[in-house]
Amino acid sequence: MNVALVGLGATGKIVAEYLLGKNVLSMVLCRKNSHHADLDLGVVLNRRDTNIFIETCEHLERKLFENKPDVLIDFSSSHFLRENINLLAHYGVNIVTAVTDYEPAEIEKIKQVALQDKIGIIMAPNITHGVNVLMLLTEIATELMKGYDFQVLEEHHHRKKDSPSGTAKKIAAKIENIMINHLDDREVPIHAVRSGGIVGRHKVLICGEYDQLEISHESFSRIAFAEGAYKAANFINGKKGLYGMDNVFDAERIIKKHTVTDDDHHFIAN
Incomplete structure (x- = not known):
């Protein structure tokens, strides 16, 4: 799974660090004129170079074509999806959005893209x-x-x-x-x-x-948000439709239940 991230605020930086640790982060985007533009992500995170350079959202179509992310995690603002959701859908990039300042019309537009089965979208104001x-x-x-x-x-x-x-x-x-x-x-x-x-x-x-x-x-820590975002990306990868974090954790609970049941059967058989 290749993950793109947009938004490098206080939480976005923690998410970036977490995704690097999982070896899934391949692309980081920032707003036009951001002072992070063109820097190695490691400079922003105060660590060694990552060879992932932070790119602005300008010419996004070319960047999506070149990087081919499976899932984009959005910790930026409502502006990003308002301007780019149709482009993301065109390139088959699924979305996890943790943004919470959407207007009702923007929420409706996001839902319609997902309900038309163009891509998979998780709307997650409650990502932990x-x-x-x-x-x-x-x-x-x-x-x-x-x-x-x-x-x-x-x-x-x-x-x-x-x-x-x-x-x-x-x-x-x-x-x-x-x-x-x-x-x-x-x-x-x-x-x-x-x-x-x-x-x-x-x-x-x-x-x-x-x-x-x-x-x-x-x-207590923004790592809770990073864990939730990573779980959401894993869940939505390859899916279509509209989901929430309740779907993510329901699926996780089912998997754990089946694992426990299988382990119990193995124990009894032996």
């Missing part, structure tokens, strides 16, 4: 394993705690542009969808904090008249 477990636990709690008040709290570093986060919006939407089944059409409030160097915290607060439950997740 732990956040997906939080969502699952929240869905269970919402089913069981009819009549309780739900609120979502999220905290990120002061450089994060979107507020509230895409993950917080998704958590709230999941709660509201279940509450509607309970004939409860209340909106779930979201409280956002942008401060310091907080990597990422999400909390669901569930309050009743006499008790309270909290479900929370915190990322």
Whole structure:
């Protein structure tokens, strides 16, 4: 699998380092006029030369033709896919997008490209394993705690542009969808904090008249995002259609379950 990466912010650099360690990174893109342009990736990562030179998104068609990436991981901004998704689809490059500042029309355009089975796309505002477990636990709690008040709290570093986060919006939407089944059409409030160097915290607060439950997740390191991005790229490689990180981790769980079952059978046979 050959992976292209666009976006070398604080998280993008960690993702680049992780992908180098997996020997899958073959192409790194940056915006026009970026001070990273034409540098060896190793210079940006403060390590020895990698022989991967950071290229701008100009003349992208030629660069896709020459490098032939299987999957592109996007940690940049909504501008990149808005301008280039049709070109990526033309060259059969699957996409993992961890960008969270898309407008509704941009989300719809991405979905339509995937649903037309041109390429495979993972939309992943929630790319870490732990956040997906939080969502699952929240869905269970919402089913069981009819009549309780739900609120979502999220905290990120002061450089994060979107507020509230895409993950917080998704958590709230999941709660509201279940509450509607309970004939409860209340909106779930979201409280956002942008401060310091907080990597990422999400909390669901569930309050009743006499008790309270909290479900929370915190990322201590951006490596959690890199692991999620790598798993997503492996999953989407060779597929077509629209997926989320829940599909990635469901597939991983099935594989682990089958592995355990096979090991058990082997143990019994011997």
